[in-house]
Amino acid sequence: xxxxxxxVLSWAVLLLLAVYFLFPIYMAIVNSFKTQxxxxxxxxxxxxxxxxxxxxxxxxxxxxxxxxxxxIIVTVTGIVGIVVxxxxxxxxxxxxxxxxxNWIFMLFVASMLIPFQTIMVTLTKMARDLGLQxxxxxxGVVCAGLGVNMAIFLYHGFVKGIPRELDExxxxxxxxxxxxxxxxxxxxxxxxxxxxxxxxxxxxWNDFLLPVLLLNDYRNYxxxxxxxxxxxxxxxxWSLILASLILSSIPIVLVFAFFQRWxxxxxxxxxxxx
Amino acid sequence: xxxRRSKANLSLILFVLxxxxxxxxxxxIPMLKGSYFSFTNWNGLNKSYDFVGIKNFVEALRDDHDFRxxxxxxxxxxxxxxxxxxxxxxxxxxxxxxxxxxxxxxxxIFFMPNMLSIIISTFMWVFVFSKVIPALSEYxxxxxxxxxxxxxxxxxxxxxxxxxxxxxxxxLMLIYMAAIQGIPQHLKxxxxxxxxxxxxxxxxxxxxxxxxxxTICIFLTLNSSFKVYDLVYALTGGGPGRGTQxxxxxxxxxxxxxxxxxxxxxxxxxxxxxxxxxxxxxxxxIMKKREVEA
Numbered sequence: 001x002x003x004x005x006x007x008v009l010s011w012a013v014l015l016l017l018a019v020y021f022l023f024p025i026y027m028a029i030v031n032s033f034k035t036q037x038x039x040x041x042x043x044x045x046x047x048x049x050x051x052x053x054x055x056x057x058x059x060x061x062x063x064x065x066x067x068x069x070x071x072i073i074v075t076v077t078g079i080v081g082i083v084v085x086x087x088x089x090x091x092x093x094x095x096x097x098x099x100x101x102n103w104i105f106m107l108f109v110a111s112m113l114i115p116f117q118t119i120m121v122t123l124t125k126m127a128r129d130l131g132l133q134x135x136x137x138x139x140g141v142v143c144a145g146l147g148v149n150m151a152i153f154l155y156h157g158f159v160k161g162i163p164r165e166l167d168e169x170x171x172x173x174x175x176x177x178x179x180x181x182x183x184x185x186x187x188x189x190x191x192x193x194x195x196x197x198x199x200x201x202x203x204x205w206n207d208f209l210l211p212v213l214l215l216n217d218y219r220n221y222x223x224x225x226x227x228x229x230x231x232x233x234x235x236x237x238w239s240l241i242l243a244s245l246i247l248s249s250i251p252i253v254l255v256f257a258f259f260q261r262w263x264x265x266x267x268x269x270x271x272x273x274x
Numbered sequence: 275x276x277x278r279r280s281k282a283n284l285s286l287i288l289f290v291l292x293x294x295x296x297x298x299x300x301x302x303i304p305m306l307k308g309s310y311f312s313f314t315n316w317n318g319l320n321k322s323y324d325f326v327g328i329k330n331f332v333e334a335l336r337d338d339h340d341f342r343x344x345x346x347x348x349x350x351x352x353x354x355x356x357x358x359x360x361x362x363x364x365x366x367x368x369x370x371x372x373x374x375x376x377x378x379x380x381x382x383i384f385f386m387p388n389m390l391s392i393i394i395s396t397f398m399w400v401f402v403f404s405k406v407i408p409a410l411s412e413y414x415x416x417x418x419x420x421x422x423x424x425x426x427x428x429x430x431x432x433x434x435x436x437x438x439x440x441x442x443x444x445x446l447m448l449i450y451m452a453a454i455q456g457i458p459q460h461l462k463x464x465x466x467x468x469x470x471x472x473x474x475x476x477x478x479x480x481x482x483x484x485x486x487x488x489t490i491c492i493f494l495t496l497n498s499s500f501k502v503y504d505l506v507y508a509l510t511g512g513g514p515g516r517g518t519q520x521x522x523x524x525x526x527x528x529x530x531x532x533x534x535x536x537x538x539x540x541x542x543x544x545x546x547x548x549x550x551x552x553x554x555x556x557x558x559x560i561m562k563k564r565e566v567e568a
Contacts, residue, residue, distance in 0.1 A: 006472055010369045017366065018383050021440065024398040025386070027406050043409040085293035092289035101286055104294070111301050115501050115550055117522045118543040119304035121318070121529050121536055122311065126304055145300030148293045177285060206391035208504045224391045228508075231397055238401060245394050256389045260382070267445055268452040 032242035039238050054243035058230075062244050066219065067226035068251070070136040074211070074222055075204040077140025079197055082147040086196070087189055089148070090155025091181065095167065105156060108149045116146075116209065124213045132214070136222070139214045143204055151196045154269075158192040195266035198259065205252055223248045311540040318529070318536035330541035340516055341542060344524040345549075347431075351520065352499040354435050359442045359495050360488070366443065367450035368480065381451070385444035392441060396508035399437045400424070427517025430510050434518065438505055442498070446491045453487035454480065482566055489561040493554055500550045521546050 031039050032054055033047040058064070093105045123142070124133070132138030166184060186193075211222050218229060227248050234240050256263060312330055316323035334341050370380050387395055403423040411419035423433045457480065465479050481488075503522040506512060512519040519527075525546065529539035 010372065013365070014369050014380060017362070018380065021383050021387065024395070024402045024440070027402055028398045031401070031405075039405070043405050044413060081296065085296060089290040089293035092286050096282060096286045098283065098286070100283055104290055107302075108293075108297065111297070111305075113547075113551055113554070114301065114305055115543070115547055117501065117503075117525050118540075118547040119301065119308055120526075121540055121543070122304035122307040123300060125318075126299060126307075130299070141296075142300050145296035148297050149301070152293060181289075202389070206394075208391065208393050208507075224393050227391075227397070228393055238405060241397065242401060245397055249390050249394055252389050252391075253386075256386075264381070264385075264448055267448050 028242045028245060032239060032246055034239050036237055036239050051239070054239045055247060058240055058244035058247055061234075061240070062226050062230045062248075064223070064226070064244075064247060067221050067223045070215075070220055071205060071222040071224075073136035074140045074143065075201060077137055078143035078147060078204045079200050081141060081144025082151050082200055083193055083196060085144065086148050086151035087155055087186060087193065088181065090152040091159050091185060091189070093152065094156045094159035095164070105152070108152045111149050112153065120209070120213060127214055134214070134216055134220060136215070136220055139211060139222075140204075142214060143207075143210065146210075147200055147203070151200070154192055154196055155189065158189060162188055192269070194262055195269045198263050198266040201255070202252075202263075308540045309544060311537045312544045313541075314537040315535075316537040317534045319534065323537065326537070330538045331545065334538070334542050334545060340519065341521075341524050343516065344519045344521050347519065348500060348502070348521045350431070351434065351438075351502065352496065355438050355442070355499040355502075356492060356495045358435060358439050359446060360491055362439060363443045363446035363491065364450050366447045367454055368476070370447075371451055371454045381447070384447055387441045388444035390441075392504035393508050395441060396437060396505050399440070400509060403433060424510055425514055427514065430518045434506055434509055437509060438499075438502070441505065442495065446495065449487050449491055450484065453484040457483045485561060485565045489558060489565065492561070493558055496554055496557060497550060500546065500553075 027043075030046060031043065033050050033052070035051055038047065038051075089108075093101050093108075127133045127138060127142050130138075132141055162185070166188065167180075169180075169184065206224060207222075208224050208228070211225050215221055215225065218226070221229065227244055230244055231241055313325060313327060314323045315326050315330075366380075366384055370377055370384075373380075407419050407423065421429050423429055461479055461483070462475070465475055470478070501522060502520050503526075506518060506520050506523065510518045512523045521542070525539050525542045527533060528535050528542060533539075
């Protein structure tokens with residue numbers, strides 16, 4: 001009997017929470033297809049006809065193409081930088097057992113506790129001095145710098161599971177350590193590389209504060225910044241705003257649909273391994 | 275022997291160098307500079323500034339009413355956010371794991387918000403609170419919904435929690451699900467044979483064996499809740515007045531929005547760093563002791 005009550009109760013709780021989770025998304029989608037006056041007349045109802053103009057207008061007015069491209073530049077630069085630099089460092093730090101390597105590793109790990117707000121003021125200035133402020137590429141480089149510590153931590157843990165004999169075969173035949181690393185070791189790191197790509201993709205694609213501080217020209221804005229500016233400009237025009245919110249979320253939702261299994265794996269690995 | 279070791283060290287340095295340069299430029303140097311400026315009255319623009327010792331820290335903690343109320347508001351938020359997010363995430367993980375069908379479906383629903391940018395998803399909630407809920411309260415005569423969700427700091431506190439719960443639960447749920455899957459099957463079976471009720475299972479089997487996940491999840495939520503910014507920015511902008519201002523907003527206001535007190539803002543940022551450091555250290559060291567091996 002109590003088993004039955006438990007099962008009914010668990011259903012009720014799950015469904016209730018599912019409603020809470022889907023509600024804002026459902027409301028946003030439904031109202032994005034209404035005309036402006038329809039939104040004000042009946043928020044709760046279904047649209048009388050599918051009004052796609054909002055999407056076309058949002059796409060043009062918010063410059064989605066340009067900001068989308070900027071976002072891609074930031075994300076790709078950041079991820080490539082993080083993966084290349086961290087795989088090299090994480091692998092070597094894990095393999096070398098010396099006081100020096102211990103020290104360097106501890107430095108990287110300890111810095112993971114630094115809140116972004118503690119460094120943002122001087123980081124912005126540093127980026128300006130190095131000529132990295134104001135461009136998506138520069139932002140990507142800065143992001144790589146902020147992301148290497150976590151990636152090194154993950155690579156360092158993963159490398160322990162790779163037999164040391166493979167290191168020798170990677171360097172023994174005269175191809176040199178570096179070539180050996182990229183040809184033999186790096187492919188073996190693929191599972192954790194994928195995790196790192198996914199975790200950083202979510203961060204870089206959606207980040208707000210760092211781009212705000214480093215990109216001052218709206219032509220260089222990422223998607224999130226553009227939407228933020230767009231919201232300020234058209235905040236009364238809800239159907240247009242909602243269409244822009246949905247439009248800008250589509251790329252990352254598609255990524256999720258394709259890579260769902262790896263994303264879930266990535267997050268659980270990122271949290272518990274290392 | 276000696277040359278072999280120095281050769282190994284050289285190769286270590288070469289492999290680590292690219293990462294180390296990036297790390298030095300964008301993390302270490304800004305951190306060191308920030309710590310230094312926190313003892314000055316630099317405004318971020320002028321060439322000259324004075325060294326003022328701990329004056330900034332004293333002022334922030336003793337005289338700065340806005341900073342103190344931001345700390346208080348953030349602390350209140352952290353407590354509720356950490357508890358709510360972890361309780362709901364754990365509940366969801368257990369409910370979903372105990373099901374045979376629909377695991378993937380429910381997991382996707384509860385994880386979905388984590389895909390979206392906080393800014394973008396919070397604007398959806400602004401729509402819900404400013405348009406949908408007023409319409410609901412009128413249409414269905416649900417008078418209790420007729421609140422100033424975004425305009426009254428006391429109510430906005432709960433609004434912020436509702437949205438942060440929505441966006442924060444997914445990742446934690448995945449971690450708890452993985453931990454629950456890791457509980458050895460024979461322990462669960464033995465408990466069921468002994469006639470354990472669900473509540474006993476939770477108390478004596480599940481919770482003790484997933485303490486490692488609790489350690490991580492509470493650490494993650496503490497960390498992210500103290501640093502909360504995007505969500506409050508998009509939802510209330512810290513307002514009305516400074517009624518919902520969090521620490522990070524106060525720091526930004528000090529550094530950029532008109533005040534331009536870089537040195538003072540750096541001192542506040544160091545205070546935030548120390549708060550997070552001390553609290554998470556205490557949390558992790560207490561919880562590590564309670565972890566058991568299955």
